[in-house]
Amino acid sequence: MIAMWDVDFSLALRNRTGKYFIGRDIIRDNADRIASVRYGRFRRAPGSELRAPDGLRRSLIERGSDAEIALRQRLPSGVAGLRARRPVLHLDPYTVRLYRTGPRxxxxxxxxxxxxxxxLFDDRVCRLYDEAYRQIAETKPGMVFVSRASRDAYxxxxxxxxxxxxxxxxxxxxLAAAAPAPVEEVRAPFLLTxxxxxxRKNQAAAIRAFAASGLAQRGYRYVLCGAREPGADEVARLAAATEGVVLLSYVSDAQLSWLYRNAAGFVLVSLLEGFGVPVAEAIAAGLVPLVARDSVLEEVAGDGAFSADPLDEAxxxxxxRQLVELEPEPRAARQAALARSIARFTPTAFRDNWSAALAPAMAGIDA
Structure with a gap:
């Protein structure tokens, strides 16, 4: 099969969240259609694409790409950008600012x-993405979105x-294959985020809501885990000062599997989500989630989830309280509805859909 795409995976230089895993899987699943993987102006040869540059090289590539993007903020879209012989798949929109983009x-x-x-974002980040999306609107490459909500917002x-x-x-x-490993700091019963x-994830409001719920006095804990991003310091201060709250640092897949399997319920009342993989993971483990109303999290979870206004702590x-007090029969009905909803999120469907998206005809190449 013809290797017809170059892929820009620059986000791997600074991101190890869900974005990274999605990009990694796209590259792995479609290796026969990918000619090279780029990290800014650095290119990996086929077969070594997923070994992102590290150490000094990584730092230099990051700084160089940031400087080049900053320069392009003063230039019209696409001027003097990288011109690739093949179509380019950008695994994050900001990298279009390094290229001359087009419909292929x-x-x-x-x-x-x-x-x-x-x-929720630094002004520089907002300007960068604003310029990237304006370039996209002008030069009209194709776009793939991880949710209908993001597509509709664009x-x-x-x-x-x-x-x-x-x-x-x-x-x-x-995660599904990981053998559960207990987390020493955590004892049941507990809610999990x-x-x-x-x-962005609104954990400070969730912690204040947990304090107001009275669940700590009934023996419940509220466990939170995840990487840190802007606003984490406030969450850490609240967690330390609130009875029953356990804020974890990094957890392994084995520990995360144990947390999902032993929680009494799942809570994610984010102000912003692109998709919300943890909600789907929690549902797959049999948990009923509480999610932000009128958000992509409702698109993910479907009708079986509880929902709340993320700005209404009461x-x-x-x-x-309703989540932990749910009786067995209505819980089972919700779990059945939730399981039907996440049947859309299989590795097979993801692989097949991306294979179709990267087919020769989509790259403007005869098969």
Whole structure:
């Protein structure tokens, strides 16, 4: 088969969250269609694509790419950008600023947060993504979104593109295969939140809601785990000062599997999500989640989830109590509905959909 795509995986230099795993799986599943993987102006040869540069080389590539993008902020879209012989798959929209993009290229969008929720991001990040999306609107590459919510947000801001599709991320098979390993700091019963710790995920409001719920006095704990991002310091201070709250650092897949299997319920009332993989993971482990109302998390979970206004801490507290007090029969009905919803997120569906997205015809090449 013809190797017809170059892939820009620059996000791997600074990101090890869900974005990284999605990009990694796309490259692994479609290796026969990928000619090279780029990290800024650094290119990996076929067969070594997923070994991102590290150490000094990584630092130099990051700084060089940042400087080049900063320069392009003063230039019209695409001027003097990298010109690739093959179509380029961008695994994050910001890298389009390094290239001369066109209709043969393809851009993966994880969320529209820097434009729809500017208050949650640094001004420089908002400007960068604003310029990237304007370049996309002007040069019209194809776009793949991880949710309908992100696609609709793009269309509302910039209008439709000739090629737009939604491909949901898969549940990670590594997590399903991991043998559960207990977390020493945690004792049941507990509610669980998984996701980057910071303002965007709204854990501070969830902690205050847990305190107001009275569940700590009934013996419940509230366990949170995830990487740190802006706003994590406030969450850490609240966690330390609130009875029953356990804020974990990094946990392994084995420990995460144990947490999912032993929690009394799952809570994620984010202000912004691109998709919300932890909600799907929790459902797969048999948990009923409490999610942010009118968000992509409802798109992921479906009708079986509880929901609350993420800005209403009293409602979050009330729904936390309902979550732990759920009787067996209605719990089973919700679990059945939730299981049907996440049947969309299989590795097979992800692999097949991306294979179709990267087919020769989509790259403008005769098969």
């Amino acid at each position: 290229d393809l851009v993966l969008c994880h969320d529209m947060g820097p434009l729809t929720h500017r208050e 269309v509302e801001l910039f209008g439709p593109l000739p090629r737009m599709e939604v491909i949901y991320p898969p549940l990670r098979p590594e 998984v996701g980057s710790i910071g303002r 409602e979050i507290a009330r729904m936390m």
